Amino acid sequence: MAGPLYIADAEGLRTVVLEGLAVLFHPRSGQTHIVAPPAPEILDALGEGATDLDGLVARLSERFEFDSNEGRPAIAARLGELETAGLVRRS
Amino acid sequence: MRHGVNLAVGPLSFRVGSAWPGPVAALRHLYAGYPGCETADFTVRLEPVTPWRRWVRPSVAIQGDYVLPDAAPLPLAHGLVAAEMGMNLQMALGERRYLLLHAASVEKDGRALILTGESGAGKSTLAAWLGEHGWRFMGDEFALLEPETGLLFPFPRAVSLKNESIAAMAAFVAGDRFGPRLEGTPKGTIRHIRPNDQAVARMTEPARPALILFPRFGHAAEIRPVGPAEAFMRLTQASTNYVALGQRGFDALTGLVQNCRALALDYPDGAKAAELIELIWAEAAR
Known part of the structure; x- marks a missing residue:
């Protein structure tokens, strides 16, 4: 069964990459976040539209070379952190 | 009143x-x-x-x-x-026009050196010393970053010297520039000095930020690079109105750390700090 669908709350989000880390300004909350890969990549992939965890892993594996099974727990963990930060929400 | x-x-x-x-x-x-x-x-x-x-x-x-x-x-x-x-x-x-950084700043050849750190890091004393030794003193408490231009504006209020710094500066600064000696304040003994004539005459003249230093007094001399993400994070903490400025503050600060080198400077005494700052500046200005 498919899990919940996630979408990036990225309207007006500003991202600046500073030596491997990305700083994000989230206009809706006025908050600034400093994130490491793969968080910016997850936000970018979710920008295509809502998808569940499997869909997200599939989108990322099309763009980056990694083992989907090995990468899945890390992506799920980062997705949870982004949801807590308010940068990702369930659609 | x-x-x-x-x-x-x-x-x-x-x-x-x-x-x-x-x-x-x-x-x-x-x-x-x-x-x-x-x-x-x-x-x-x-x-x-x-x-x-x-x-x-x-x-x-x-x-x-x-x-x-x-x-x-x-x-x-x-x-x-x-x-x-x-x-x-x-x-x-x-304040809403400028991004306020809790930092001292000095200028040479149109380029600004920003000194930021916690209370006791020696910002005021270093900026005051440099201001009497070939640099233009821009401020010892707040540096004003204009988001639209990325320029740093001076805020040369009277320098607030604390405890041992008072005697150290008396060697360079004429007596009539000193305010009264204030004993037993919440920050110990304080004596203010008026910035010199150049600092006052050029008080509305901005400078392009060129170098950010995070000084720390009372440690063996050491210089370490500070990455732009760490510099950004430390400067958001050093700003009193970063959150209030919203996206303008974010753009101003990310622009600053992308265009300026940042270094941590540990120093045992003022003379050593001044020597190291001149060396770092000579390299940064190349």
Whole structure:
């Protein structure tokens, strides 16, 4: 069964990459976040539209070379952190 | 208010009113040669805690557009410190045009060196020392970053020297530039010095930021690079109005750390710090 669908709350989000880390300004909350890969990549992939965890892993594996099974727990963990930060929400 | 003075410091202006003549007279002496202003960006009022405390054990409460409800009043003898704290408070909470960095800054050849760190890191003393040794003193407390241009504007208020720094600066600075010696303030012994004529004459002239230093006093000399993400994070903490400025603050600060090298500088004493700063600057200016 498919899990919940996630979408990036990225309207007006500003991202600046500073030596491997990305700083994000989230206009809706006025908050600034400093994130490491793969968080910016997850936000970018979710920008295509809502998808569940499997869909997200599939989108990322099309763009980056990694083992989907090995990468899945890390992506799920980062997705949870982004949801807590308010940068990702369930659609 | 019975007594008052209007002062322009850098691009900002203040009206300081006081129930007593003493703090205003001290400000007039300390800021001799500073321009006045018709209208003020910020208003500070030094008032008695209660009406009778104007005469009986006079205690100064800091009032203005912004007030800290739990701020302890200061004895009248420390009226100058109260005025300075009031000016800082109004700016820290009310300023919206510039991104305020809790930092000292100096300038050479149109380029600014930003010194930021916690209280006791030696920002004031280093900036004051450099200001008497070939640099233009821009400020010891706040650096004003203009988001639209990325330029740094001066805020050359009187330098607040603490404890051992007072004697160290007396060797370079004429006696008439010193304010009264204030013992037993919340920050120990304080004595202010008026920035020199060049700093006052050029107080509205901005500079392009070129180097950010995070000095730390009392450690063996060491210089370490600070990555732009860490510099960004530390500067958001050093800014009093970063959150209030929203996206303008974010753009200003990310622009600053992308265009400026940042270094941490540990130093055992002022002479060593000055030597290292000149070396770092010579390399950065290449």
